[in-house]
Amino acid sequence: MENQKTINKSISVKAADSAPFYNNVDFCVGTGRFGLALTKEYLDELAFVQEEIGFKHIRGHGIFTDDTAIYHEYEEDGINKVEYNYTYLDRIMDEYLKLGIRPFIELGFMPKDLASGTQTVFYWKGNTTPPKSYERWCDLVVALLSHLIDRYGESDVTTWPIEVWNEPNLPGFWEHADMKEYCKLFKETFTAIKDFNPSFKVGGPAICGVKDAEWIKGFLDFCKESGLKPDFITRHHYTIEFPEADGHYDYSTLMDEEEGFANLQSTRDIIDSYDEYKGLPIHITEFSTSYTPKGVIHDTNLNAALIARQLSRLGDMNESYSYWTFGDVFEETGVPFSLFHGGFGLVAAGCIPKPTFWTFKFFKDLKVLERGCVFKDDNAVIEKTDKGYAGVLWNESSKEGISIKLNLEDIAKDGDTDNEYTLIIKTVSPKTTNPLKLWHDLGEPATPNSEQTKLIKSAAFPQVTSDRLTASEGSISFDQTLDPETVVYFELSKSKVKSDRGYSYERTITTR
Known part of the structure; x- marks a missing residue:
């Protein structure tokens, strides 16, 4: 120049x-909904990522949505009954384990038959309403974990972290962003899992960006009053202002990075203000520059440099930080129209690594040495x-x-x-x-x-x-x-x- x-x-x-530096770059990476793991391109991209970088866990939406087909209600002799189908789940989990990666299980969204309402999110219509029956919801969760233990072994499966829901502080992801109802969901789910097998690690509330301090404090106040001790706290972290849409693409202005780090520190400080929860691990279960799957910055060299600084600092106050996402097989706003469409992924179609892919590879190589x-x-x-x-x-x-x-x-x-x-x-x-x-x-x-x-x-x-x-x-x-x-x-x-x-x-x- x-x-x-x-x-x-x-x-x-x-x-x-x-110098203080905690490098947990390979702990977890994000994905689109779990059902996408049934496609060849998805598995090709994940295999490439695992060969070059090698993440330990993968977190995505939709383990209970209807495309994975786990939950079914039917009527027999005038009685409404429930049955579970693990055909697709087993295919997905088998492929993950073949590739040396294990789920960071996000429990959501709601199966249509179990949902209390019709509100959905995304192109693939994930239901975001509470269960019509908390008893059946808890039975579903425990049945899932029991099946996974039977198939893959207790010593392995109980090391898979479990997060209750996704971004309940946003009304699009949890009906009315109802904190009281979310806390009920967390309590019922947490208690059911711990009663089934206390070795599982369970956390929440997986918030993102809106009223985050209010939600973290409200969630911990509820847990304290209810005698619950989550194993970890989860939240998300994106570093742009609201984007400007143009056609199929979103253009964003970057936030001040120091403000973002200060916001993360505020979550750490809130947690540590409780004697009961001081030092509780924080997992950032989604982070990137832009929070839109049409964010053109994701495909750029600038993104790679910005993420390098994030990786150097996120371990200062967080146990882990999961990049959203490993690949561009992703359909939240619909099927992408073009190769470089601003997708979240480290890898584009055709297993083309984007510049940010190498930022992760470099930090992983640093961790090895x-x-x-x-x-x-x-x-x-x-x-x-x-x-x-x-x-x-x-x-x-x-x-x-x-x-x-x-x-x-x-x-x-x-x-x-x-x-x-x-x-x-x-x-x-x-x-x-x-x-x-x-x-x-x-x-x-x-x-x-x-x-x-x-x-x-x-x-x-x-x-x-x-x-x-x-x-x-x-x-x-x-x-x-x-x-x-x-x-x-x-x-x-x-x-x-x-x-x-x-x-x-x-x-x-x-x-x-």
């Missing part, structure tokens, strides 16, 4: 340094590893570059003659990793053919560069430039060259 302003900064770390965080600020997280250092660097600015001089000390011990290191750098930027731009330059084909998909996917991977460096007085320094909207992963590790007899790399590359 011509005439681009560049900010210069230096980062110097020592092996004994310490970590031996303690030595540095964290608004542009970097750096970990000490067994063989050196590793880190994620990012630049959220759309206008200014950042030039960072990194000085990594104590990398080699005094007197250590084995002081050769390999530096690997993976870069995701608008210049290096930009499938959105290639799709645009191809003419924005709504449903690319196989050759176009292959070409777009080829532009969706990080640029990888390498170097060999030698420690001097136990330290290594190198410079790294971050263009606007860029995320970089680096890994510096001890690596001695062991050439085969007669081989010279220097002679090879200079031969004429």
Whole structure:
């Protein structure tokens, strides 16, 4: 970019340094409704995500909606009876476990036969009214858990977290946003599960954005008065203002990030103000930049950089944080019209990774190597590893570059003659990793053919560069430039060259 302003900064770390950083990037990821897991594209995208990143849990809506076909009422001899059908549920759960991922069970929405009303949400009409019979609702929940234990084993299934409902503070997701009725739903459900098997971990209220402090406090007041102790608290976290719609797409203005972090801290503070609930884990069961599945920001390099900062900070006050969602097979507002439609997913159709996919991959790789965080600020997280250092660097600015001089000390011990290191750098930027731009330059084909998909996917991977460096007085320094909207992963590790007899790399590359 011509005439681009560049900010210069230096980062110097020592092996004994310490910085607060809790990296639980792989605990959970979101999905559309569970019934979508019956489709091939969905499973292909999830398999790709699991191979590259590997999440432990998956959370989605609609485990009880009619497309999974679990709950049925019928009349026999003049008596209304209930039966359950687990055919689709078993197919879905079998596929999840094959891919090494387990559900974070969200209990909802209401089966049509069990619903007290007709209010629905989304293209696929998830019913959002209370049950007409709490007894039958609790029987349904316990029957589900009992079936899962019978099929997959108690020791495994009881580790699957359970969340009661989704966003009951929004009238579209819970009729009238009735807090009193939600608290009744939680109490009845929580009690039934704990009576069945107290090993299950159950939480709520899964709120999002509206009157959140009022709801957290009201929920905890109710739990205290009722003698309930949830195993965790859940909420959601999005970082945009109300979007502007244009055709099939939503365009949003970003919130101030610090206000968002302060809002999350307020939830932590409210919980900790109760002696009974102080320190209770908070799971963010949905987070992203935009809360709309038509949010164009999701497909951009800017989104990748914004999410990097979120991942560096969300662990400060939360046990986990689940990105919404892993893939673009998603139908809340209908079937997408185009490849890059602003979908929530880390992966687009054709298993094309978006830039944000690599932000998660980089933080997961950091977690695998970590031996303690030595540095964290608004542009970097750096970990000490067994063989050196590793880190994620990012630049959220759309206008200014950042030039960072990194000085990594104590990398080699005094007197250590084995002081050769390999530096690997993976870069995701608008210049290096930009499938959105290639799709645009191809003419924005709504449903690319196989050759176009292959070409777009080829532009969706990080640029990888390498170097060999030698420690001097136990330290290594190198410079790294971050263009606007860029995320970089680096890994510096001890690596001695062991050439085969007669081989010279220097002679090879200079031969004429």
